[in-house]
Amino acid sequence: MNEPCGFGTVTPKITEELALILGAGSVSSDGEKIAAYSHDEVAERFWDHPYRAEVLVFPESTEQVAAILRLANERRIPVTPRGAGTGLSGGAVPACGGILLSLERMNRILDVDTDNLCMTVEPGVITAEITRAARKAGLLYAGDPCSGDASFIGGNVAENAGGNKVIKYGPTGSSVMALEVVLADGSVTWFGGKRRKDVTGYDFVHLMVGSEGTLGVITKIVLKLLPLPAFGVDLLIPFPTVESAIRFVPRIALEGRVVPAAIELVDHHSLSQAEKFLNTRLPFDQAAAHLIVQLEGNDREVVADETERVGKLALEKDALEVFVADNRSSRDKLWKARKSVAEAIMAYYKNYAKEDIVVPTDKVPELLFSVDALCRKWDLEAANYGHVGDGNIHVNLLMADDRPHWHEEMEKVRTELYATVKELGGTLSGEHGIGLKRKAYLPQFLDKAQLELMQRVKLAFDPKGILNPGKLVFWDKNGEGHEA
Ligand SMILES: Cc1cc2nc3c(=O)[nH]c(=O)nc-3n(C[C@H](O)[C@H](O)[C@H](O)COP(=O)(O)OP(=O)(O)OC[C@H]3O[C@@H](n4cnc5c(N)ncnc54)[C@H](O)[C@@H]3O)c2cc1C
Incomplete structure (x- = not known):
């Protein structure tokens, strides 16, 4: 069912070891529960087959996340971090099986620091709760994705979520001052701190932002707060x-x-x-x-x-x-x-492609003319909306009828759409991420030098390739999950 990734499998012995780390109530091998957690908001019919994790775990502390990763790294078991599962790219889908690591129980706001205008939170806090906690202190947390009532802040950071206020305040990453991260081998580190400036070494904070769970598991986040406009x-x-x-x-x-x-x-x-x-x-x-x-x-x-x-x-x-x-x-x-x-x-369409295109803002009209032409050619409907101030348009290609080969057809339409986006100087995703859904199109937008650099970064952070395999990075020419 899962990608043939060449990883170790989760044996009953490994499940027992996970239960020793977390307690039996925080480890689940229940098929129905695993199925419910093995997808995000990309409809499963978008994939050729459903993907399933082998075991589902609910850590409650950084130490537990570290122990899980140590075990997984040693046995070469894939680990897919999962926030609220509101993603629109299949990022939290366990493409190679293994351990699905839900962050939902790490959901505490640890401090609201009005002297340093920041807030420290765990990754499983719902975005809207952060907004409310900041507001209570008379402050603004500027992140505002439309999914904010459900999404987790860890998922927002891992996707560098955008939303409605990017034009003035930037995407989630602009509000991130520091991250506690568990690396693939289980070591724990802090990138950044409660400081507004930092050029001491590479900017690992913003390398983690948008890394879609492929470089480390984010276990604490320090967020910048601003005065609340009256x-x-x-x-x-x-x-x-x-x-x-x-x-x-x-x-x-x-x-x-x-x-x-x-x-x-x-x-x-x-x-x-x-x-x-x-x-x-x-x-x-x-x-x-x-x-x-x-x-x-x-x-x-x-x-x-x-x-x-x-x-x-x-x-x-x-x-x-x-x-x-x-x-x-x-x-x-x-x-x-x-x-x-x-x-x-x-809710109203069964077969559709929700795209997340960004073009230079003056090219948005041309983009939408091309979308109209594509829809006429392929007999589709379109619904276009989104963050036009950023040139980030959610182009929705909708099939009103049920066609037997809808997916193959939709891939052809997407390929044509992306060719136009590239011509207009645009890119594949502004905020929803690459995940499983857009990975095949990456080479159209990133050149060989960048793709290789991404592989080398991945290798430096995660030499055995256990973190969210199948996403974002082309591992090597022999297939994903093989050691380089
Ligand atoms: C109705 C709707 C509206 C939306 N509106 C917006 C919008 O306006 N702007 C926008 O940007 N997005 C939007 N989204 C998409 C989605 O909500 C965001 O991508 C959000 O950031 C995902 O958060 P999540 O907690 O659900 O993450 P998930 O979907 O669970 O995971 C997303 C990715 O993050 C990784 N991840 C999660 N937690 C961690 C962690 N702690 N450490 C490392 N990696 C981690 C996962 O592995 C996965 O790759 C919308 C989605 C829906 C359904």
Whole structure:
């Protein structure tokens, strides 16, 4: 069932040894439970066959993670770290079987340090809990993925998750000051610290960020906090065409002289799916596209002035209307709709490809023209939405009908799409990661020198290749999992 990776298998003796490390209640060989943990939010029908771990473990401390890795490394058993399993790239799927290491019981907020403006947490804390804990201390944690009510901070770091506020604050990695990491051989180290600057050696913190569980298991995270802006508003701006919405985006900074906290695009098809899913309606929902522009600051007058400036400018640039959401309930309604698009699409379509493309922001219109052409050619529907302020568009290729060879067909469409993305100077993923889902396309975007460098980095961190094998790194020409 799993990839033929050439690793050791989890024997009953190894399961017993794991139970000695963790206690019997923290080790499971139950098939149903393992199946429930062996996937993320990529539908299993996306793979040729399901992947299954051989054993599932729930460590509660760094020491336990270290002991698991020591054992796994000695016996050459694959270890797949898993956060909340909300990933959209198959990153937490145990492609080579072995041990599935759930971080869900390492879920404590260890400190909120208001002197150093940072917070230390374990990897299994839900992202939204971090936001709430920071807010309680009058501070802002800037990470804001749409999955924040479910995803874990460890998964956010391992994917360098983006989300809605990247345009102003950067992705998750921009908020990471330090990481405690268990390396493949079970040794424990800290990269970085509670300090704002650090050029003492290589920047291992940001090598770990986005490494998708292939270089080490993250067991503690120090996150940067910021002053919490006192006022915020969201503008909902419908446009007659997707292109006019996208063309307005750079005008906000250039002519409006504002850096919003968020600029999100939702096209008509995406919005209608979210409305159906939530049984709600947003104003002007027949418009071809909506932008959501979030403005924030500490001075009410300044925020009001910026709101007026951006709104006026939008109307000059073809907007059909400008709606201002300035109270909790209207703002929540807006963001609930935006954040539900992904789930709605997954609920209404069986066969689809959710892509995570980034192109230079001025190329977004060209990208979307090409997506339209592709959909016409292959008889697909499209739903395009996402972080347009960053040029990061979630292109969703949707099959309304059930086709027998849907997957092969979809791979052909993806191949054509990626060729265009490459031509436009774009890349494969902005925030969802490579995982299993995009690995085959990596050589289209990274040259030989970079791919080899990645192999050598992997080898330096994980000489036996036990950490999340099958993902991100092409191991060697003999097949994954073989020692170089
Ligand atoms: C509805 C929906 C909306 C989403 N919106 C966004 C969005 O706006 N922005 C965005 O960036 N993503 C988004 N995502 C994708 C997903 O939520 C993120 O990738 C998130 O960071 C995954 O976190 P997780 O805890 O679920 O990780 P998992 O899916 O469990 O794992 C993801 C990867 O991290 C590794 N990993 C997990 N924990 C650790 C650890 N402690 N140490 C080392 N490696 C580890 C895993 O091995 C895997 O490779 C969305 C997903 C859904 C379903």
